[in-house]
Amino acid sequence: MDVREKLNILSAAAKYDVSCTSSGSRRSAPPRGLGDACPAGICHTWSSDGRCISLLKVLLSNACKYDCAYCANRRSNDIPRATFTPKEVIDLTLEFYRRNYIEGLFLSSAVVGSPDYTMELLVKVAKELRTVHRFGGYIHLKSIPGASEKLLYEAGLYADRTSVNIEVPSERSLTYLAPDKNYASVYAPMNYFAERKIEYGGSRGRYTPNFLPAGQSTQMIVGASGESDFQILTLSAGFYKQQRLKRVYFSGYVPVNADKRLPAITTKPPLLREHRLYQADWLMRFYNFEYNEILDEKNPNLDLYLDPKAGWALRHLELFPIDIQTADYEMLLRVPGIGVKSAKLIVSGRRYCKVRLENLKKMGVVLKRAKYFIYHPDIPASLRRLYPEMIRPLLLPRPKSGQLDLFDSNPIALPSPTIAMAPAMPTIAPAPAMPALPIAV
Amino acid sequence: MSICISYDSSFNGFLSAVFEIYSQHLDVENFIPDRDTDAPADLFLQFFRVETSEDSAMRLRRAIVNQASEDVLNLLETAFLSEERGIEMKVLAYLRKLFAGDDPNYGKNPASLEMLPLYKIAGSVRHEAGNMLGMVRFSKGPGNFYIAKIEPKYDILLMMESHFRNRFAFEKWIIYDSKRKYALLHDRVGESKVVTLPGEESFVKAIQSDGFTQLWQDYYKSIAIKERENPKLLKRCLPVRYWKNLPERQAARTPAL
Numbered sequence: 013m014d015v016r017e018k019l020n021i022l023s024a025a026a027k028y029d030v031s032c033t034s035s036g037s038r039r040s041a042p043p044r045g046l047g048d049a050c051p052a053g054i055c056h057t058w059s060s061d062g063r064c065i066s067l068l069k070v071l072l073s074n075a076c077k078y079d080c081a082y083c084a085n086r087r088s089n090d091i092p093r094a095t096f097t098p099k100e101v102i103d104l105t106l107e108f109y110r111r112n113y114i115e116g117l118f119l120s121s122a123v124v125g126s127p128d129y130t131m132e133l134l135v136k137v138a139k140e141l142r143t144v145h146r147f148g149g150y151i152h153l154k155s156i157p158g159a160s161e162k163l164l165y166e167a168g169l170y171a172d173r174t175s176v177n178i179e180v181p182s183e184r185s186l187t188y189l190a191p192d193k194n195y196a197s198v199y200a201p202m203n204y205f206a207e208r209k210i211e212y213g214g215s216r217g218r219y220t221p222n223f224l225p226a227g228q229s230t231q232m233i234v235g236a237s238g239e240s241d242f243q244i245l246t247l248s249a250g251f252y253k254q255q256r257l258k259r260v261y262f263s264g265y266v267p268v269n270a271d272k273r274l275p276a277i278t279t280k281p282p283l284l285r286e287h288r289l290y291q292a293d294w295l296m297r298f299y300n301f302e303y304n305e306i307l308d309e310k311n312p313n314l315d316l317y318l319d320p321k322a323g324w325a326l327r328h329l330e331l332f333p334i335d336i337q338t339a340d341y342e343m344l345l346r347v348p349g350i351g352v353k354s355a356k357l358i359v360s361g362r363r364y365c366k367v368r369l370e371n372l373k374k375m376g377v378v379l380k381r382a383k384y385f386i387y388h389p390d391i392p393a394s395l396r397r398l399y400p401e402m403i404r405p406l407l408l409p410r411p412k413s414g415q416l417d418l419f420d421s422n423p424i425a426l427p428s429p430t431i432a433m434a435p436a437m438p439t440i441a442p443a444p445a446m447p448a449l450p451i452a453v
Numbered sequence: 454m455s456i457c458i459s460y461d462s463s464f465n466g467f468l469s470a471v472f473e474i475y476s477q478h479l480d481v482e483n484f485i486p487d488r489d490t491d492a493p494a495d496l497f498l499q500f501f502r503v504e505t506s507e508d509s510a511m512r513l514r515r516a517i518v519n520q521a522s523e524d525v526l527n528l529l530e531t532a533f534l535s536e537e538r539g540i541e542m543k544v545l546a547y548l549r550k551l552f553a554g555d556d557p558n559y560g561k562n563p564a565s566l567e568m569l570p571l572y573k574i575a576g577s578v579r580h581e582a583g584n585m586l587g588m589v590r591f592s593k594g595p596g597n598f599y600i601a602k603i604e605p606k607y608d609i610l611l612m613m614e615s616h617f618r619n620r621f622a623f624e625k626w627i628i629y630d631s632k633r634k635y636a637l638l639h640d641r642v643g644e645s646k647v648v649t650l651p652g653e654e655s656f657v658k659a660i661q662s663d664g665f666t667q668l669w670q671d672y673y674k675s676i677a678i679k680e681r682e683n684p685k686l687l688k689r690c691l692p693v694r695y696w697k698n699l700p701e702r703q704a705a706r707t708p709a710l
Binding site for chain 2: 015016019020023024026027028040041044045046047048050052054055056057058059060061062063064065066068069104107108110111112113115264266280281283357358360361362363364365367370371374375
């Protein structure tokens with residue numbers, strides 16, 4: 013099997029990993045070496061599904077010994093198997109890098125033999141890239157659950173970021189779908205890295221290793237098991253707080269296997285739900301929201317039609333309208349239609365002059381949403397007196413009214429009188445009889 | 454009669470023109486840079502040529518830094534690189550307000566009416582410069598030179614210089630802006646220079662795909678998830694105007710035989 017065939021198999025096998033970021037690490041080119049890392053991260057291209065490609069994302073091998081229900085590479089699937097030699101991966105990485113195709117390497121692997129053996133191979137590639145080839149680009153290594161701490165430590169020395177995927181957002185479902193895995197084995201490497209990061213993160217001396225500069229990330233599948241959005245957000249908030257993860261990714265479940273434990277193979281990936289979860293994730297990371305503000309036990313799922321920030325604002329109309337001339341930055345961030353950039357512009361601009369409505373538009377504030385929540389002399393006061401039930405339909409995107417087609421095969425039927433009449437004559441429920449007041453005579 | 458200033462399309466040229474406007478009290482209606490050869494002619498304007506003077510440009514630069522800040526000067530220059538028609542008048546409007554001295558804090562206000570459009574334009578120039586860092590595609594040419602051709606909307610080649618100089622310090626490379634007909638050449642450590650190419654056609658011909666280009670195209674195809682295909686999102690992230698210099702998109706565009 014030649015490299016081309018292997019690359020086709022092993023990159024297709026890696027495509028369900030969402031993470032492809034190259035941010036968070038500042039690495040200058042090593043002496044007489046090749047490449048550096050830019051802290052903002054650089055996207056090199058976008059694939060036809062609209063996802064950014066910045067790393068060469070491949071598996072070292074897809075010959076897995078586990079049998080997880082949701083995974084395309086599970087043992088019981090009859091698919092072509094391939095394994096790269098470390099040299100092949102290194103050559104590909106360096107040559108792609110020199111042509112500026114990629115920002116670095118994302119190396120993952122199916123579990124071959126034992127977790128330790130697999131992890132050793134991954135570390136070997138990273139080590140050789142860094143020490144022999146003096147590669148200064150970005151390296152993302154997957155940490156294999158169950159690998160020994162010595163190997164994890166070495167991975168932290170050479171990689172910029174590691175990740176281990178939690179995949180299923182509750183332990184009960186995980187052991188049901190992936191009998192070989194449990195939460196403890198997934199949390200172990202995560203906690204190990206988090207502890208080492210704290211250990212080396214304080215005062216940096218000359219001999220302090222530059223340990224895992226870009227931190228860790230994880231990923232969970234959305235829609236494969238029955239967890240609610242609230243459970244998912246609770247879990248990810250915990251990751252951000254306790255394991256200090258940089259990112260938690262959500263991947264809408266794409267059915268790859270026909271398995272009776274999973275949704276039918278014909279289900280469409282829940283892309284809208286995934287999008288709303290990312291919006292909620294952004295609220296937690298950049299807008300100072302707590303997970304239990306976005307959702308709670310009473311509303312366990314995100315509104316698919318309305319973004320989570322607008323949803324929160326409608327539940328808390330008592331806090332609005334706010335005066336943009338005086339409201340503090342944290343409150344500005346919570347107004348639907350105002351983002352981080354425009355909130356910063358408002359705060360720094362209003363020191364010098366009143367912020368006018370036309371300026372707000374030029375700053376990029378979406379007045380269509382914001383006008384119900386801010387106080388401004390140019391906004392009609394009647395908008396601020398609306399009830400949440402009245403604002404909600406105004407925030408929803410309007411259905412597109414396409415031009416009618418003259419030759420349409422199924423023309424829009426005129427509303428039949430019975431349908432047309434229906435809303436006009438609502439059936440009035442008989443009013444409950446007023447209890448007679450006992451009048452004392 | 455209002456006048457229309459023609460200058461050599463550089464930022465220093467523009468600053469020299471502004472300097473002349475102030476020293477001669479000119480009533481300016483429009484600017485025409487030299488690169489803009491098919492600018493609409495205006496019968497009612499008088500042409501006025503300003504030669505670039507490094508000295509007056511320096512003086513004006515210093516004045517902007519004193520009156521506003523280094524960042525503002527940087528922002529004006531970045532916005533100017535957009536090469537949009539009429540950008541000069543927008544910058545001039547800002548400078549007029551800045552030097553009028555009505556408001557001592559005007560230079561610090563990023564949300565003033567004259568600053569906001571410049572802020573947006575500079576933002577999109579920086580955005581393209583940042584994006585282009587990833588979208589330069591080198592191919593291996595003769596003499597171990599890595600060569601690339603780009604066609605950015607804005608004049609951003611020099612904004613990318615330090616990035617590539619640090620990253621590929623020990624490689625030899627050329628990046629050619631085929632729209633503005635100049636290139637950035639790096640053949641020695643720590644040094645890169647702006648050059649014009651003697652033969653454009655032979656340069657473009659030297660850009661050829663090799664085995665790794667093929668592997669890259671394969672990789673690009675197999676990393677996409679078919680069930681999630683989203684052409685609208687793709688075009689928003691990666692506008693079609695960049696596709697012709699990206700080997701992975703070219704392979705996607707040519708129909709399968």
